[in-house]
Amino acid sequence: MTTSNPPINTSAGTISGNRGLQLEEPLIFEMDVPGRSGVDLPDVPKHKERLAGMKRKGAVGLPGLAESQVVRHYTKLSQKNYAIDMSVYPLGSCTMKHNPRINEKIARLPGIADLHPMQPVSTVQGALELIDTLAHWLKTLTGMPAVAMSPAAGAHGELCGMLTIRAAQLAKGDARKRILVPESAHGTNPATAASIGYEVDPVPADERGRVDLAAFKAKLGPDVAGTMITNPNTCGLFENDIIDIADAVHGAGGYFYCDGANFNAIVGRVRPGDLGVDAMHINLHKTFSTPHGGGGPGSGPVVLSEALAPYAPLPYVVHGANGFDLVEHDGGKSFGRLKGFHGQMGMFSRALSYILSHGADGLRQVSGDAVLNANYLQASLRSDLSVAFPGTCMHEALFNDDFLEGTGVTTLDFAKAMIDEGYHPMTMYFPLVVHGALLMEPTETESKDGLDRYIEVVQGLARRAKAGDAAYFHGAPYHTPRRRLDETLAARQPILRWKPEETKKAAE
């Protein structure tokens, strides 16, 4: 006998606000039970108090939670995130590749994770050897004679490189004030140059998405300190005039700073030192796969030419009489210290692990497969999307929004619809030289079958947009823990921390 159940209204909300595995989660401050704690510590021994009368009078205001609650809280938060561990993360210019777990294990080895930066160098010979070994391979892979290891991230590396250039010019009594930066550059390039007092002079792109060589040459002059150029550039293209550019800037007495954010496309195949580069940062969190961790930490060593090497920041590792030594003070030409201690050791150990795991043959395969994957995406999407520039690309494929013309769907809408399909969107509206840009970087760690599924989705969405289903796109995403968020409200009335009254207001 069959029973007939009443029809279920599937659109009704749940009592809890949860939707199956999508679990609502309050702030830790809303779970507070005073006196509760997630740690047990030993009793405080008898002692003489020496606090100069400055003992804290009020409570900090931290909430009390037990370990079980803390583990659930962060587990539930983690489940609201997209990650490379789930699927394709085609965020162009960010190189979201698989993070090998051996790297995590290596970084946590006793004798690495528990070293204090100020131990006597005699007790950290292995750590200095590790830094020196990584430095050696970074120099070898880039064809450059020196490397500054301490910068904490890409933009910090840019700062390091530009300060080195500035110091070298000042040492010659040749103060210069202008830096040529292509319009397609990452925002960090002009921000870095401006932060140390340079005037940023933008260089237009030509119709092939490259630096306009004639315009570049026309801007050169005795006041030009140098240029900051990303190669392969942010349009995903190799600057084929790169040697002419380098010669021209050198001819004018300037230096060539290369933004190495896109080194993944050429690692093991092209050495920037062969292209006339004077300084270049390497984002270890991109090419060498140290985890992005929700926005850091990064690491941005800067390789330097012979001419710039003497001006590198402190500290640095040298081969001394009794093994490795660390130069922390110097009356020489160094431009100074850029960061506390010695650099991002935890990223160095991961990057070295990555380099050894891949080896000379694997690193070549990394760049080759990254470029092949991007070209496969571009070729497969060519008829449904609009490719920004003709020809093959390097490690990322750039599209403009011509294919959306007249559909009422914007690049942003398209990106939000990709989220519902289970994909993190590509980079949107960057580089600025392309209208409504969609920049896709699949990286070498995606399989062909994985890319085929992704391509099918993107094609399907493009066809859906062209079929006139704009309203669907305007409403997307539908299936995420939160739907489109009001960024204007957030900026106009900033609520940047929890306060009891504001939480109450929001709940009303």
Add this chain to the structure above:
Amino acid sequence: MRFLPLTEPDRKAMLAKVGAPSVESLYADVPNGALLTAPITGLSNHMPEMEVERFIGAMAQKNIGTNAAPSFLGAGAYRHHIPAAVDHLIQRGEFLTSYTPYQPEVAQGTLQYLFEFQTQVALLTGMDVANASMYDGATATTEAVAMANRITRRKKAVISGGLHPHYREVVETHGRHTGFETVSAPLDAAGKEDLAKHLGPDVSCVVVQNPSFFGHIHDFTKLAEAVHAAGALLIVAVTEVVSLGLLTPPGEMGADIVVAEGQSIGNPLGFGGPYVGLFAVREKFVRQMPGRVTGQTTDVDGRRGWVLTLSTREQHIRREKATSNICTNSGLCALAFTIHMTLLGEAGLNQLAALNHATASNLADRLATVPGVKLLNESFFNEFTLELSKPAIGVVEALAKKRILGGVPVARLVPGKEAEKLLLIAATELTTEAEMAALVAGLKEVLA
């Protein structure tokens, strides 16, 4: 190659789709001669996982880790116990392998913990708001000086002789190259300096540290008044955030910007990085604050959620007009910090701080009985300065030969005669009776 899924048949099929004869042909734009035709030399081919462990493990074994020997090092990096849950949770792939939360609908996890982190930092420092973290304490300090220069439209920073020398050097580097002046007070080992005398109409900020590099605990209330009367801002740096569980926070002394090194909570020593810079300010300065910030908002269904906000300050929007060139923060280290702080809670942090102070206080009493040792501090939290009868660098080397990591010689950071005999000693909740006894015995021998 275990990380690379493409097979030869895949590549063939993909090249056919692209219409290219070979992968090499995709590099046609590379100038003649610059394209390598073979793998780089010297590096071995890809290594099995076990060999990588062996190779780097051998380097690790050449070091003496702080967990393998009695250790009393501090000077801005401290060895604390990290609850097991912290490392377990930060290794969840959804945290570890996600990017900066540019697409908030699929990054609410990151955004919510950053919002909680910002709140914790504001509470700890006694300030109104905080950003989503910086690279480390030293870079946070120089960003604070740059911010004070922007707000006051002045270009001269006064730096305490009690500020961590690396922090001072990083600020001086930026000063030299970005066009502001720095007045660095002499080393203040005694904790008695008077900075008010450096104030003037051109001073943008005064940078102090609490507890100072030498360990002294200060009340900056009067200094803050003098600084404000001169139209400048007070920047307070904290290199040991555990101290904030026991001490009056800088916000209650009138600080305008508080910067801190957050390593002590949740993050291993790791030979100096990656660490996490904390940055907190008064509400009125929020639009001049550098770095990423998370803000609360609502979604189209009216539900509470979080986004990155105030991005019109930032480089990806403002380019050469940005408040800072910073793009990356220290997200995963901030996550470790916030998880550890959540585990501690009010009660746990209070007890942790009390335990640190008690341990250090007892160690100071014992060391003061050693011939040739003089304790310079009347006040301190978990680190103090000793004046020895011999140069401290040699003493520390001699202790290392006995497998004791006996503190940080000040001359390691500030070379020269002045600080030659000064030694910084730190103790934490991890310091045991046996370790203290070992240090006392070791120092007696070395100083004899």
